[in-house]
Amino acid sequence: MNIIVCVKPVPDPDKYNLLTIDPETKRLVREGIPTVINPSDKNALEEALRLKDLYGAKVSVISMTPLFSVDKIKQCLAMGADEGFVISDRAFGGADTFSTSYTLMKAIEEIGTPDLILAGNESADGATSHVPVQLAEWMSLPHITNVTVTEAFETKLHVRKKTEEGSVDYEIDLPAVLAVERNSNQPRMVTAKGMVAARSKSIRVFAKDDLDVDESLIGLCGSPTQPGELIVPNLKRASQELKGEPEEIAAQIITLIKKSGVAVAV
Amino acid sequence: MDMKRILVYGELEKERLHPVSLELLSKAKEIFPESDVQFGMVLLGSGIDGAVAEAQKSGVDLVYLLDDQRLSVFHPEYFAAALIQAVKAFNPDLLLMGATYGGEELAPALGIRLKTGVAAHCTDLRLTKEGKLAQLVPAFGGKVIGEIFTPNTRPQIASIKPGMFLASPQEDKNASLSILDASLLDSVSQRIRVKGVNRKELSSLPVEKAEVVVCGGYGIGSPENWNSLEQLAGKLGGAVACTRPAIDAGWVGDESSMIGTSGKSIRPKVYIGVGISGATHHICGMKDAGLIVSINSDPNAECFNVSDFKVTGDGNLIVRSLLEALG
Ligand SMILES: Cc1cc2nc3c(=O)[nH]c(=O)nc-3n(C[C@H](O)[C@H](O)[C@H](O)COP(=O)(O)OP(=O)(O)OC[C@H]3O[C@@H](n4cnc5c(N)ncnc54)[C@H](O)[C@@H]3O)c2cc1C
Ligand SMILES: Cc1cc2nc3c(=O)[nH]c(=O)nc-3n(C[C@H](O)[C@H](O)[C@H](O)COP(=O)(O)OP(=O)(O)OC[C@H]3O[C@@H](n4cnc5c(N)ncnc54)[C@H](O)[C@@H]3O)c2cc1C
Numbered sequence: 001m002n003i004i005v006c007v008k009p010v011p012d013p014d015k016y017n018l019l020t021i022d023p024e025t026k027r028l029v030r031e032g033i034p035t036v037i038n039p040s041d042k043n044a045l046e047e048a049l050r051l052k053d054l055y056g057a058k059v060s061v062i063s064m065t066p067l068f069s070v071d072k073i074k075q076c077l078a079m080g081a082d083e084g085f086v087i088s089d090r091a092f093g094g095a096d097t098f099s100t101s102y103t104l105m106k107a108i109e110e111i112g113t114p115d116l117i118l119a120g121n122e123s124a125d126g127a128t129s130h131v132p133v134q135l136a137e138w139m140s141l142p143h144i145t146n147v148t149v150t151e152a153f154e155t156k157l158h159v160r161k162k163t164e165e166g167s168v169d170y171e172i173d174l175p176a177v178l179a180v181e182r183n184s185n186q187p188r189m190v191t192a193k194g195m196v197a198a199r200s201k202s203i204r205v206f207a208k209d210d211l212d213v214d215e216s217l218i219g220l221c222g223s224p225t226q227p228g229e230l231i232v233p234n235l236k237r238a239s240q241e242l243k244g245e246p247e248e249i250a251a252q253i254i255t256l257i258k259k260s261g262v263a264v265a266v
Numbered sequence: 267m268d269m270k271r272i273l274v275y276g277e278l279e280k281e282r283l284h285p286v287s288l289e290l291l292s293k294a295k296e297i298f299p300e301s302d303v304q305f306g307m308v309l310l311g312s313g314i315d316g317a318v319a320e321a322q323k324s325g326v327d328l329v330y331l332l333d334d335q336r337l338s339v340f341h342p343e344y345f346a347a348a349l350i351q352a353v354k355a356f357n358p359d360l361l362l363m364g365a366t367y368g369g370e371e372l373a374p375a376l377g378i379r380l381k382t383g384v385a386a387h388c389t390d391l392r393l394t395k396e397g398k399l400a401q402l403v404p405a406f407g408g409k410v411i412g413e414i415f416t417p418n419t420r421p422q423i424a425s426i427k428p429g430m431f432l433a434s435p436q437e438d439k440n441a442s443l444s445i446l447d448a449s450l451l452d453s454v455s456q457r458i459r460v461k462g463v464n465r466k467e468l469s470s471l472p473v474e475k476a477e478v479v480v481c482g483g484y485g486i487g488s489p490e491n492w493n494s495l496e497q498l499a500g501k502l503g504g505a506v507a508c509t510r511p512a513i514d515a516g517w518v519g520d521e522s523s524m525i526g527t528s529g530k531s532i533r534p535k536v537y538i539g540v541g542i543s544g545a546t547h548h549i550c551g552m553k554d555a556g557l558i559v560s561i562n563s564d565p566n567a568e569c570f571n572v573s574d575f576k577v578t579g580d581g582n583l584i585v586r587s588l589l590e591a592l593g
Binding site: 163173226251 | 409417468575
């Protein structure tokens, strides 16, 4: 079985409180925030590696990302992926999910359609949850998002999709695209042995000219959605301190609740 | 480009209209009050007469319906095919959908099939001075919000989180009904087959409907303390909510009461947060509460900045005192 895992390096989501917007340029300042593998992409990779351990598979990771985050792809290889593909070119910059997924599709065309494509359910930064579905749609493959459980059979998978009411179980024919939820498994750690093994694994870089792309569908210009202004909402409130012994504070809180128009029986 | 035809995807919840559908319609009517704007709603499901009646009274001009056994459970391919059919029939400039587990999968799929832009999980929609529709999309866990425009392709599609807008009341007018041709489902590939539906027990008072929400975070510290928090919510006639670490710690069984980016957005009259640091992922789901009280042992806790009142101290002690005071 051939599996491709989509991976997006993102600014560390545990540090988003530090983000600001430059008042001059109106651009995001992410100074001091390290880049990490998007959390749920690790779950997608773990799922692929689990299938590899069980049935044998070749696991490739693919990422459209600036070259400075190639070390994150190396990290995937150290976790156990077999080879890496990085799509990187100025021309792809500013892509929305429509053109990101189009470009990923074109690179996968170049690599060869696998039996299974796994992605994280959402990125921590853009967080649209669009890319896995849109990649599948470009490739005319079936897709399921919010996947928490997978079980593999010869030519099909059994998967569970989380829903408002609980979950739905589906059988899906391969090849297919699944978007995997965080918490669906426990991603493995990188070991020293894995790091050594990763050194001999290849990472291939695709620039624009390496792919058979329609230029009107890539990058910012090929994107049907266009960004306007970035806003950091001001959510500041008075933050008035309630003081006293716990009983006194409790009494003050109850008074505040009543004042808000909620009936409380005391 | 003009907005003359607006289609709302009428999401269902237990064979009734999901509140988000009416929230979207109300917002669209507020932004586009002109009398020459046509509104449509599309309903896909099985045995949904109740929802159809609600949709017809919702204030739209036209309701599209496909009532078919194959639509009784969400199915990415059947639903996308049926929705495309409604889009072709109504020819909307704007398609609005709830960012639910289903809607979130359908909206981007339609974006590719219709070769158009999709704005994701919007928190607001508004017109710019130039009359362009800005779709406000949160990113980086809600820390920033980006204006997203779809200048050239139609319909433009936006998914919107439930609970962002208020739904206006039903209207007297009764929209006409247009039945979609069920045979369109026959040609959908059978690559995905529904095998079963697992329903979890839903709380009698979901967090998004409660007037008072007592929300606990990792600082609660133990299942026993969590229990007290639940008792407190009960005594206040409200609901208990949580942050993600409280789920990871195993104190809360499932995500239906999680507040934030990956959970729900709520606007209760009162929100009391206990043992919550105030990560942007959480704040973006509770910032619209009427009154916000935060209790945290750390005097520099981030959550204090977004609170009307703060208590610096052991949250579990305050919870205990509240329980005693309420008897
Ligand atoms: C403030 C803001 C708002 C935005 N709003 C929109 C919007 O409304 N509509 C829109 O179309 N675009 C929007 N974008 C652009 C969008 O974030 C980018 O196109 C982004 O590169 C891909 O989308 P995502 O991060 O949301 O990924 P998601 O779709 O959330 O990612 C899900 C999974 O897809 C895979 N994946 C995603 N990107 C890549 C990649 N580059 N390489 C490999 N795998 C990948 C990963 O497995 C990831 O876990 C917005 C960007 C910002 C900054
Ligand atoms: C992609 C992504 C999506 C996410 N989505 C969500 C989401 O939807 N919702 C969500 O909540 N989180 C979400 N998170 C997680 C989020 O980033 C934070 O980690 C989380 O909100 C922190 O929860 P917390 O405040 O309970 O825990 P912590 O950050 O650990 O804070 C615990 C707090 O309790 C205080 N405390 C400790 N003991 C006591 C005591 N005895 N009394 C009073 N206070 C005490 C501490 O001072 C501390 O401030 C997401 C993260 C990512 C990466």
